[in-house]
Amino acid sequence: MKEAVNISNSSISSDTHQPILEIRDLKKSFGNKAVLNGFNLKLYEGENLVIMGRSGAGKSVMVKCLVGLMLPDSGSINVMGQDINALNRMDLDKLRTEIGFLFQGSALYDSMTVRENLEFPLRRHKHKFGNITDTEPLVLEALERVGLVNTIDLMPNELSGGMQRRVALARALILKPKIILYDEPTSGLDPITSKEIIELMRRVQKQYKTSSLIITHDVDCARVVSERMILLVDGVNYAEGTFQALRASEDDKVKAFFK
């Protein structure tokens, strides 16, 4: 297994914090192609961690293993002290309420209105809010956070790409998760909308005090939101450190990301 290049220690030290999410020696192959080849990761409470990698490097596979959408070949994934792969369906669903997931293409349910999209995660998990009967205040609060209250009765196809991404973020936030996973949050968006989404991600992190794992290949996004970065190359964490430290690196593979 290749050793990660530790370019610079981030401000968050593993000695003082317990990781809220930890991946150890994760391996996943499709046929003969090894996508993840011993990937390791620690996400600390309140931290914004960016994972960068080329297309097809296995970033989305890693994040899907993380929420139990895909089974890894080997390795362990520990979220808030629980091993994801050892949980039964009910416990996994319960744990998933602590993880918000913003999908690459927003993944809004296109047969439902914005309101129904936001109410959907609440159907099975009202217990988190004391079995409330009226979900309207929670829906409005989440939409207010992303500035889209006026779209509540619209269908997803009536929204622009940026608005869809914001509604998807509101849906990811509605259960007030402790961890948010962003899968390419700015892909397919114009530079101005990308900046709005990045700004929103920072605001959300401050308001909800979440830990964020951001999968991206957008250098601007990584520069603004990251506190620490991991470069995923050949299925392993090739380099790790702050944005500035990685940018100043002389390693050819690291430099290629910032050209």
Next chain:
Amino acid sequence: MLKPTKIKSFFIEIGELTYFTKRFFKELFHKPFEFNELLKQCYSIGNRSLLLVGVTGFIIGLVITLQTRPTLEEFGAESWMPSMVSISIIREIGPVIIALTFAGRIASGIGAELGSMRVTEQIDAMEVSGTNPFKFLVVTRILASTIMLPILVVLGDAIALYGSYIIENLKGDVSFLLYFNKVFNALEFGDLIPATIKTYFFGFAIGLVGCFKGYYCEKGTVGVGLAANSAVVFSSMLLFIIDFIAVFVTDIFFEI
């Protein structure tokens, strides 16, 4: 000639479909039950097929009567027309033709809907939000299809017999009461019950194949088209196999 890889993939698909069926029965009896979604799907599936089934049934009745009448006239047996038409429609033609049109409408619709949900990660989003997508999307659609097809077949059969009556009334001056009196005299439980039971299996097969093709859709938007298309082809083929088995079993128990 079929290549060995095609034969292999065919058997792999049969295996996967069997596993999918097993999972359906496993999830069916486990809480939580998605009752509201089931009602919504019943309404949607029934409503979407109503006009098509009505028109198809009506035309079946008209065509069978128009095509058969000259032959029966030759033998002076026009009075047998209601009996002959009713038995052929209730036993075989009604259920099979209506199920085929239902498959064309519903299996392709379900295949395309679930397929597009799969490729746009909506199914993954459902899973991550703590809802079992198999239960919410698949179980409800298969159940709705199983419940609605028999109702639609009964309706389609009734419309087909009415279509037949219209031709008889125009050509042979037969009254409504006389026609339907002859229809009900000709029919027995041995005609009605097996024909109704097999429509439940037809509905189940159509829902199952549509969901299976859509749920495991791959290859992006091209895959969605393939899922919709293969759902219709596969479910239509399955209908004829089920029909053969149903007729075979009926022959043993009712001596048709």
